[in-house]
Amino acid sequence: xxxxxxxxxxxxxxxxxxxxxxxxxxxxxxxxxxxxxxxxxxxxxxxxxxxxxxxxxxxxxxxxxxxxxxxxxxxxxxxxxxxxxxxxxxxxxxxxxxxxxxxxxxxxxxxxxxxxxxxxxxxxxxxxxxxxxxxxxxxxxxxxxxxxxxxxxxxxxxxxxxxxxxxxxxxxxxxxxxxxxxxxxxxxxxxxxxxxxxxxxxxxxxxxxxxxxxxxxxxxxxxxxxxxxxxxxxxxxxxxxxxxxxxxxxxxxxxxxxxxxxxxxxxxxxxxxxxxxxxxxxxxxxxxxxxxxxxxxxxxxxxxxxxxxxxx
Amino acid sequence: xxxxxxxxxxxxxxxxxxxxxxxxxxxxxxxxxxxxxxxxxxxxxxxxxxxxxxxxxxxxxxxxxxxxxxxxxxxxxxxxxxxxxxxxxxxxxxxxxxxxxxxxxxxxxxxxxxxxxxxxxxxxxxxxxxxxxxxxxxxxxxxxxxxxxxxxxxxxxxxxxxxxxxxxxxxxxxxxxxxxxxxxxxxxxxxxxxxxxxxxxxxxxxxxxxxxxxxxxxxxxxxxxxxxxxxxxxxxxxxxxxxxxxxxxxxxxxxxxxxxxxxxxxxxxxxxxxxxxxxxxxxxxxxxxxxxxxxxxxxxxxxxxxxxxxxxxxxxxxxxxxxxxxxxxxxxxxxxxxxxxxxxxxxxxxxxxxxxxxxxxxxxxxxxxxxxxxxxxxxxxxxxxxxxxxxxxxxxxxxxxxxxxxxxxxxxxxxxxxxxxxxxxxxxxxxxxxxxxxxxxxxxxxxxxxxxxxxxxxxxxxxxxxxxxxxxxxxxxxxxxxxxxxxxxxxxxxxxxxxxxxxxxxxxxxxxxxxxxxxxxxxxxxxxxxxxxxx
Numbered sequence: 001x002x003x004x005x006x007x008x009x010x011x012x013x014x015x016x017x018x019x020x021x022x023x024x025x026x027x028x029x030x031x032x033x034x035x036x037x038x039x040x041x042x043x044x045x046x047x048x049x050x051x052x053x054x055x056x057x058x059x060x061x062x063x064x065x066x067x068x069x070x071x072x073x074x075x076x077x078x079x080x081x082x083x084x085x086x087x088x089x090x091x092x093x094x095x096x097x098x099x100x101x102x103x104x105x106x107x108x109x110x111x112x113x114x115x116x117x118x119x120x121x122x123x124x125x126x127x128x129x130x131x132x133x134x135x136x137x138x139x140x141x142x143x144x145x146x147x148x149x150x151x152x153x154x155x156x157x158x159x160x161x162x163x164x165x166x167x168x169x170x171x172x173x174x175x176x177x178x179x180x181x182x183x184x185x186x187x188x189x190x191x192x193x194x195x196x197x198x199x200x201x202x203x204x205x206x207x208x209x210x211x212x213x214x215x216x217x218x219x220x221x222x223x224x225x226x227x228x229x230x231x232x233x234x235x236x237x238x239x240x241x242x243x244x245x246x247x248x249x250x251x252x253x254x255x256x257x258x259x260x261x262x263x264x265x266x267x268x269x270x271x272x273x274x275x276x277x278x279x280x281x282x283x284x285x286x287x288x289x290x291x292x293x294x295x296x297x298x299x300x301x302x303x304x305x306x307x308x309x310x311x312x
Numbered sequence: 313x314x315x316x317x318x319x320x321x322x323x324x325x326x327x328x329x330x331x332x333x334x335x336x337x338x339x340x341x342x343x344x345x346x347x348x349x350x351x352x353x354x355x356x357x358x359x360x361x362x363x364x365x366x367x368x369x370x371x372x373x374x375x376x377x378x379x380x381x382x383x384x385x386x387x388x389x390x391x392x393x394x395x396x397x398x399x400x401x402x403x404x405x406x407x408x409x410x411x412x413x414x415x416x417x418x419x420x421x422x423x424x425x426x427x428x429x430x431x432x433x434x435x436x437x438x439x440x441x442x443x444x445x446x447x448x449x450x451x452x453x454x455x456x457x458x459x460x461x462x463x464x465x466x467x468x469x470x471x472x473x474x475x476x477x478x479x480x481x482x483x484x485x486x487x488x489x490x491x492x493x494x495x496x497x498x499x500x501x502x503x504x505x506x507x508x509x510x511x512x513x514x515x516x517x518x519x520x521x522x523x524x525x526x527x528x529x530x531x532x533x534x535x536x537x538x539x540x541x542x543x544x545x546x547x548x549x550x551x552x553x554x555x556x557x558x559x560x561x562x563x564x565x566x567x568x569x570x571x572x573x574x575x576x577x578x579x580x581x582x583x584x585x586x587x588x589x590x591x592x593x594x595x596x597x598x599x600x601x602x603x604x605x606x607x608x609x610x611x612x613x614x615x616x617x618x619x620x621x622x623x624x625x626x627x628x629x630x631x632x633x634x635x636x637x638x639x640x641x642x643x644x645x646x647x648x649x650x651x652x653x654x655x656x657x658x659x660x661x662x663x664x665x666x667x668x669x670x671x672x673x674x675x676x677x678x679x680x681x682x683x684x685x686x687x688x689x690x691x692x693x694x695x696x697x698x699x700x701x702x703x704x705x706x707x708x709x710x711x712x713x714x715x716x717x718x719x720x721x722x723x724x725x726x727x728x729x730x731x732x733x734x735x736x737x738x739x740x741x742x743x744x745x746x747x748x749x750x751x752x753x754x755x756x757x758x759x760x761x762x763x764x765x766x767x768x769x770x771x772x773x774x775x776x777x778x779x780x781x782x783x784x785x786x787x788x789x790x791x792x793x794x795x796x797x798x799x800x801x802x803x804x805x806x807x808x809x810x811x812x813x814x815x816x817x818x819x820x821x822x823x824x825x826x827x828x829x830x831x832x833x834x835x836x837x838x839x840x841x842x843x844x845x846x847x
Contacts, residue, residue, distance in 0.1 A: 030766060175348045176383055182341040183352045183386050187460060188499060216340045252423045255387045261458045265387045266380065266424040278348070288346040 003080040010109040013078050013091065024083045030059050031088050033280065034111045036119040036134055037064045038103075046272070047122040048090060053273035058280040059087040061112050065134065066092065067100035074099040076106060104133035116140065116283045120276065123147045125154070128161030140283045142276070144169040145204040155204050156298040164285035170204030171289050172275045176267055177209055177231060180245065184255065190238040195221035198235075200228030209234070211296035212288075230269055353379075353787030355386045355462040356502075357431075357452050359488075361439075361479055362470035363393035363404065367508070371539075372470065373408050374415040375779040380428045381418040382776075384784055388459035390431030392451055396438055404434035417777055431459055439478045445486040452488070463492065463501030466786055470508060472587075477524045480505075484528045506535045506786055509600050513591060514811065515804035522797050531797065535786045540601045540706075541793045542778030542785075544767060545741045549608045549708070550617070552735070552743065559733070560613075562712070564687045569713045569730060570840075571609065571693045573602050575737075576701040576847050578654055580825075581675070585666030593645070594677040594807060594814075597697040601706075603630065603803045604795060605737070606693055609708055610683050619791040623799065630802040632684045633693075639813040641839065645674035646823040646830030648700035653826035658700065660825070674820040675699040678833040679810060680840075692840065696833060700825040702847040706737040709845055720756060727759040734845075742766040 001024065003016050035055075039047045044064055051062045075096040082089045093106055111117055117138040119129070125143035126132040135141045145168050148154035158168060185192070195213045199206030206223060209231070214221035226232045229250040236243040241258030245265075253267040342349070358376070362368055379385050393404045409429070413420055433451050437444020455461050467483060469476060483489040494500045505525060512518025525534055540546055553559055562568070575597055581588045588596070607626040614621040636642025650660035661667060661675050676698030683693060712731040725748070732746040743765040751757040785793055823830040828847050837843050 172348075178341070179349045179352060179383055180387070182339060182349050185339045185341050186352070186354050186386065187462060213341075216343075218340075252426065257460060260460050263387045263459060264423075264427045264430060266383075266421060266427045268421065268423065282347055286348075288343060288348075 001081070001083055005078040005080070007075050008078050009076065010106055013080065013110060016078075016080055017082070017089065017091075020080065020082045031061055031112050031115065032058055033060045033116045033118055033283070035060045035062050035280070036107055036117065036138065037062060038119065038121045038134055039064060039066060039123065041066055041068065043123050044092065047120075048092070050122075050272035050276055051120070052090065054276040054280060055088045057277045060280075061088050061110070062090040063107055063110055064090065064092045065103050065107060066094045067103070068094050068096050070097065070100055072097040102133075104137060107134060108137060111137070118142065118280060118283065120279075122272070125158075127157045128163070129158075129166055130161070130163035139165050140279070141166050142169065142279050143167075146170055146173070146202075151202045151204045152207065152298050155207060155293075155296065159293045159296060159298065162290060162293055164290070167279060167286050167289055168204065169272075169275050169279075171208050171286070171292070172278050173205040173230075173270070174209045174212070175278065176270070177205070177234065178212065180253065180255075180265060180267060181209075181213070181234060184236075184243065184245065189236075189243065190240045192217050192219055192236045192238055192243075194219050194237040196224055196233070196235040196237075197221065197231065198224045198226040198233040199231040201225050203228075203230060206231050207296055207298065208289075208292055212292040215292060215295040350382070350384055351784070351788055351790075352384050353386055353389070353784060354464060355388050355460055356464035356466060356787055357390045357392060357455050357461045358466045358468060358783075358787070359392045359394065359448065359452065360468045360470060361394050361475075362468075363395050363407070364397065365470055368470050369407070369411040370415050371777075371779045372468065372783070373411040374417065375777060375783050377412040377416045377424065377428060378418045378777065378780050379784055381416075381421060381424045385428075385787075387427075388431065388461055389428075390433065390452075390455045390459055390461055391428070392433045392435060392448065392455070394435050394437065394444070394448055397434075397436055399434050399436055401432060401434050405429050405432040408432055431455070439475055439482065442482070442485065445482040445488070449486045449488050462499075464503075465501075466504045466506060468506045473507075473510065473512075473521055476507070476521060480525055480528045489528050502533070502789065503529065504533045504535055504786055504789065505529045506537060508537050510591065510595065511536060511600070511800045512804065513595055514808050515801060518797075518800050518804050522800075526797075532791070534797075535782075535791065535794045536796075536800065537782055538600050538604055538795055539778045539782065540737070541604060541795070542780075542782040543737060543741070545735060545737045545743075546605065546608065547793070548743075549605075549735060554613055563710075565689055565691045567712050568688075568691050569711050570691055570842060571606075572709045572711065572845055573605050573609070573693065573695045573707075574709070574845070574847070575602060575697045575706040576704065577697075577699045578701060578704045578826075580648065580658060580661070580700050581664060581667075585664055589667050589671055589673050592673040592677065593675050593697050593699065594679070594810065598677060598679065598695055599803045599807050600795075600800075602695045602697060603633075603806065604799075605708055606633070606681070606683075606695065607799070609710075609735075610685075610688055610693070612685075612687070617792060619794075622792045623796050627796075627798050627802060629683060629685070630799060630806070633802075633806050634682045634684050635806065635809055636680050636682075639810060640817065642680040642836065643810055643813070644676075644678040644830055644833035644836050645814060645818065645820045646676040646698070646832070647671075647673070647820040648675050648698075648825045649822040651825035651827075653700055654703075658825050660822070661699075672815070672819060674814070676701075676820075676823060676829045676833070678829070678836060680836060681806070694837065694842075694844075696829065696844070698823075698829050702826060702828060704739060705847060707845075708735040708737070709733070711842075720758060724756045725758045727757070729760045732845075740766060 001020055035051055037047050037051055048064050077094040079092040118140040119134050119138040120142040129135040129141040145151045145154045197206045197210040210221045210223040233246045244256040245253050247253040247267055251268045253265045255263045255265055435448045435451055456463050489503055491501045491503050512521050607629050611625040611629040614625045647661040662669050678696035681693045710733045714730055718725050728748045734744040736742050745763040746760055748758045749761040751759050821830040821832050
């Protein structure tokens with residue numbers, strides 16, 4: 001059911017929600033968090049769709065905040081969707097004029113009581129997310145540096161303005177790679193003396209993996225540029241030769257180990273809903289991300305490849 | 313159940329074989345704070361016996377695929393099937409492919425299947441055939457070489473227990489069971505053996521069976537699968553009890569009136585006549601699933617969640633379980649009669665194919681137990697299980713005592729029952745709290761209402777299938793969810809006198825299919841002034 005409210009107040013929204021709930025028969029059961037999505041008119045459709053998909057794993061109230069026409073008179077329009085594609089509730093809040101600067105005054109009364117709040121910027125994010133009024137309401141703030149015009153510059157901003165509870169999709173996208181790299185080093189292996197991560201330019205996940213590896217292995221890890229898609233190779237240099245994981249097609253990786261047959265590993269790129277679902281799984285500060293971000297060297301541009309990255 | 317080892321390395325574990333490969337402290341990329349990186353099994357081969365069986369096709373193979381799809385299997389993971397079939401590797405891969413396509417829970421991805429299928433091998437042969445086992449040994453060694461599986465083998469015996477002895481001896485003879493010396497890096501390869509219920513049919517046979525496996529595999533490398541323990545709600549019993557302050561203060565004889573543990577099925581014995589006749593409901597379900605649920609419900613708080621502490625508490629409470637003095641009054645059993653179940657006409661147990669007309673095997677069993685501890689003195693635990701009942705359902709219900717004083721008129725509280733906390737294990741996993749509430753209106757009228765927590769609503773797709781969790785735990789070497797031989801023996805000690813009494817004294821009572829069980833079970837509760845919860 002969709003309810004449109006024009007020039008409205010949070011009181012009226014709350015009333016309409018209660019009314020809808022009564023008509024549908026108790027829909028709020030089991031909502032585990034409030035998800036604030038800060039977006040714009042152009043991007044809202046994709047963002048809300050991904051949020052709805054993630055809500056199947058984490059039933060939640062989605063508050064999409066869209067600022068419109070900053071010069072107009074202040075006005076709040078709301079679109080309430082309940083009992084549709086996801087188990088929770090979605091409220092799209094369009095704020096006109098100066099109200100756009102005071103979005104927190106609209107959002108705060110609509111938070112689900114007693115459960116955590118997560119704020120997600122699918123596109124451009126503020127320099128210091130925790131200082132943003134909508135970020136201050138949340139214990140978890142999710143940004144996406146890959147969507148920024150200059151991912152590296154934004155990553156550097158995030159590093160400077162980091163507060164516990166911040167996290168970035170660049171780090172989320174790194175998880176399958178990090179998991180595979182950790183599994184690779186679970187096997188008996190010669191000491192790793194250096195490393196390399198190859199990816200297309202402006203790939204924050206690759207920057208973060210390189211920083212993470214160099215921090216954990218206490219070895220230099222270079223970040224090189226390839227044609228993509230995404231991350232195409234990770235290399236551990238050892239005295240017995242290189243241990244190489246290459247992924248040319250964004251789907252299947254090949255693990256090449258000196259003196260062994262090459263092995264294939266499924267390593268597909270994930271969509272936004274999956275990334276968001278991973279972010280919502282744990283809501284405590286991610287200390288490993290904080291350390292990695294601090295360690296990342298974001299001043300130098302990525303290097304040219306040391307060698308070709310064709311699969312071995 | 314992750315073993316907490318935040319940064320510091322404690323004393324060496326007592327069982328060198330159970331160090332979790334996934335939490336290898338020597339790997340600098342692993343950090344206990346890094347919760348995004350999942351526990352991934354170390355390099356290994358799984359050798360599966362009984363690959364043509366239902367369990368292998370419907371549960372084990374799909375679970376392996378789902379694990380691969382979630383990225384929880386190591387690169388190079390290999391699966392070797394062994395069976396009396398004239399198959400090539402490709403034929404077995406095809407069988408696995410079909411099983412995965414039909415039964416896997418996660419979406420089918422060609423790339424994941426490609427990765428898995430590269431490590432699929434098949435060895436044909438009889439269990440008595442020395443040559444076949446030598447070939448099996450050769451196959452896994454080749455995999456070690458080709459795919460870097462590191463000499464780590466898990467043997468899954470998805471076969472009837474009568475073959476255990478032969479297979480285990482063959483594993484020994486062919487050298488497969490011997491992990492060999494430590495490698496150049498100081499790591500000893502591991503061997504693990506996975507067995508499924510039934511763990512014997514009484515104490516004596518359980519011991520015999522254990523001796524067979526024990527002769528070849530050390531106790532810490534034997535993983536007994538009770539798939540109930542892989543279920544999220546069952547693990548949640550521990551979280552509910554020990555992570556909250558709310559429940560523990562009332563989790564005792566001062567507040568609890570009695571406990572009911574139920575597993576009911578709506579189906580009959582199906583095609584399992586050969587196995588079921590002579591075994592019956594109590595051996596099939598109470599001895600393992602229900603007594604494990606009882607142990608988790610009644611046990612004291614373990615000092616930690618590592619395998620030893622957890623099993624110790626379970627063993628303590630199982631050793632305190634007592635049977636009623638008069639088994640004629642404290643137990644009930646029955647056989648389903650022909651009738652109607654769920655809108656279908658069904659046959660009675662005695663008319664089922666393969667069941668003798670004079671069979672005394674029960675399809676319904678109920679037992680009243682007590683737990684002789686300070687916490688539970690005087691609180692009866694009623695356990696029941698049956699086939700062809702109203703519906704399929706498993707639950708643990710703690711029924712609390714009535715409020716000591718009700719400051720309402722008797723008519724106001726006529727509809728007020730006792731408070732209850734119900735842990736729903738299946739099919740609709742969750743927790744229900746039943747309590748009294750005022751009916752809206754001008755009169756003071758109190759009636760029972762439910763407060764519900766449903767896993768389906770709160771944490772849906774993330775929860776893995778029980779077999780997925782258990783297979784991963786085997787490959788990682790994490791044993792808390794697997795009962796130890798001591799627990800198996802303690803359970804048989806509880807059940808054996810009942811079985812003996814039944815064999816000597818009673819004939820199972822017929823009960824209507826689609827109902828709630830035999831009248832004698834209701835009478836058992838009635839004598840105590842209580843009633844079974846509605847199915």
